[in-house]
Amino acid sequence: MRRCVGMLLPALLLLGIVTGCSTGGAEKGEGNGEVVLVDFAxxxxxFDKTPERIVALGNGEVDIIYALGGTVVGRPKDNAGLQNEAMKDIPIVGSVHTVDLEKIAxxxxxxxxxNAPINANDIPQLNGIGAKVVLTHANSIxxxxxxxxLFGKLLGKEAKAAELTAKLDTGIGKLKxxxxxxxxxxxxxxxxxxxYLAALPNSLAGNVLETAGGINVAGQFPSMQNFPQYAQLNTERVVEADPDVILIMTHGDSEDVEKGFIKEMEGNPSWHSIAAVRDGRVHxxxxxxxxxxxxxxxxxAVKWIKERLAL
Incomplete structure (x- = not known):
């Protein structure tokens, strides 16, 4: 059985589309090694013991598990190309939007x-095949x-997790x-x-932009009801905002998306009045x-944007 959800947004940005948050944490039972996690939902x-067979439905989760010294037995498709060759032969089990229960089972x-809340409705089916479910999201750094x-606690790798978060904090601090x-x-x-949609400040991409020192011109654009981290791209609003730089995000097929966006701009004279288009600062x-x-x-990611803003 396969459950598929068609969506416009990438697994990024899916990376986590959610409106609530939780501190997350874990407690260890006395003497029996039990770990109780509190996830983002x-x-x-x-867990009676540290889980060994892990399936991750998002690429960010896969990256973190491997950075902690763990491994996964199932992963999503990586449309941007594999970042870790160790994952080449690991079975693909769909994604947060297309959960393939048969392959996972x-x-x-x-x-x-x-992902919280995208996979909340999948919990009964996943529990039914004997798997526990931990939900998180990534709408910010x-x-x-x-x-x-949280994953450090899940794997019993708290010290490694502290090392990774310290490195993250140091890196972001230096860039700021x-x-x-x-x-x-x-x-x-x-x-x-x-x-084409505009990423708002409450999205991961928007948070990365502001951390890099940029000003998000879509900050006042009305958010979409189902995807509150994004807004419909309205030409009149963009012309009025007159951005200095336009950054285009894609989830695979970046060349086709770029060509389509350029065609859109060329076909609408209003775009030519925008500083970013006029000065060739579309990346x-x-x-x-x-x-x-x-x-x-x-x-x-923060460094990449910061470098483009400095041009």
């Missing part, structure tokens, strides 16, 4: 790492930091101190063939850092 999930996972801490990037006004566009973001949750590589 405020659910308590108990064959792997006999101890735990499935999913702070969320990624919390994911690292660097004054090289001017406070440019930026429009961040998520593009899929024929569809396609690397899909491995922005097409999905980059996990521990989020510092690289």
């Amino acid at each position: 405020d659910r308590k999930v108990a 064959v792997l006999h996972p101890d735990v499935v790492l999913g 702070a969320d990624i930091r919390r994911q690292i801490e 101190e660097d004054p090289s990037a001017a406070k440019k006004r930026v429009l961040m566009v998520y593009g899929a063939p024929g569809t 396609v973001l690397p899909a491995d850092l922005f097409g999905t949750n980059p996990g521990t590589r989020v510092v690289d």
Whole structure:
């Protein structure tokens, strides 16, 4: 049985589409090694022992598990190309939007790492094949930091998690101190063939942009009801905002999306009045850092934008 959900947004940005948050944490039982996690959906999930067979439905979660020294037995498709060759032969089990229960069941996972709230409805089916479910999301750098801490507790790798979060904090801190990037006004566009949305400040991409020193011109755009981290791209609003830079995010097929967006701009004279278009400051973001949750590589994402803003 396969459950598929068609959505416009990438697993990034899916990386986590959610409106609530939780501190997340874990408690260890006296003497029996039991670990009780509190995930981002405020659910308590108990394990008799450290889970060994892990399925991750998001690429950011895969990155964090491997950075902690763990492994997964099932993973999502990586549309941006594999970042870790060790994962080449690991079975693909869908994604947060297309959960393939049959493939997951064959792997006999101890735990499935999913997205809150996207995979909340999948919990009964996943429990039914004997898997526990831990839900997280990544709408900000702070969320990624919390994911690292929570997965560190899940794997009994708290010291390694502390090392990774310290490295993240140091990297972000140094980038914030660097004054090289001017406070440019930026429009961040998520593009899929024929569809373009503006990333708002409460999205992961929006948080990365502001951390890099950019000003999100879509900050006052009305959010979409189903996807509150994004807004419909309205030409009149963009022309009025007059961004200095336009950054295009894609989830795979970046060349096609770029061509489509350029065609859209060329076909609408209004776009030619925008400073970013007039001055040739339209950039396609690397899909491995922005097409999905980059996990521990989020510092690289901030650095990439900061470098473009300094041009």
